[in-house]
Amino acid sequence: MKLLHFICKLNREIYRVVTQDIACDEVIITDKQIEHIKERHPDDYELFAKYAVLAVTEPDYIIAANKPNTAVVLKDIVLDEQRVKLILRIKTSTDPAEYKNSIITFQHVSFKRYERYVKNAQILYKAP
Numbered sequence: 001m002k003l004l005h006f007i008c009k010l011n012r013e014i015y016r017v018v019t020q021d022i023a024c025d026e027v028i029i030t031d032k033q034i035e036h037i038k039e040r041h042p043d044d045y046e047l048f049a050k051y052a053v054l055a056v057t058e059p060d061y062i063i064a065a066n067k068p069n070t071a072v073v074l075k076d077i078v079l080d081e082q083r084v085k086l087i088l089r090i091k092t093s094t095d096p097a098e099y100k101n102s103i104i105t106f107q108h109v110s111f112k113r114y115e116r117y118v119k120n121a122q123i124l125y126k127a128p
Contacts, residue, residue: 004028008053010090010101017062017124018071021092022101027056029103041107047084048106051077055086055106062125063117070104071124074117083114 007027015022029052038045055075063072065087073086087104109117 003031004100005030005034007103008056011057014059014125015062015071015088015090018065018090019069019092021069021094023091023093023095024100026100027088027103028100033103033105037106040105044084044107047082047108050080051075051082051084052086052103052106055084056088056103058127059125060127061118061123064122064124072117072121074109074114076114083109083111085109085114085117 005028007029010022010025010027012022012025034045037048054077055073058075059073060076061074063074065072067089069090069092071088071090073088074083075086076083084106085108086106089102089104091099091101
């Protein structure tokens with residue numbers, strides 16, 4: 001049984017706004033988190049499969065999360081008129097050696113909520 005799924009490589013330059021201490025560049029998702037997405041956001045798993053790599057590699061915004069070493073990533077997919085939010089936990093040098101950068105959850109967000117995040121949240125990164 002596969003527990004970890006490789007998603008993509010992390011651009012450390014972009015994600016240094018979350019923490020300077022980025023210990024690896026692999027981004028994974030666990031089977032447990034895939035089940036979480038399927039259970040809590042059932043219609044969003046297909047979006048995850050299509051857009052997780054794009055959200056991580058080309059975020060529109062990274063906003064401050066309420067947990068350390070965690071990024072809230074926002075991506076507006078113009079062609080598909082979808083807006084998504086991805087929570088990414090960054091592996092630091094203080095984490096166990098076997099840890100990787102890990103997607104915690106992924107979900108569709110409405111235009112209104114996306115705009116509210118951009119307006120009210122602490123923006124750490126905005127795409128050029």
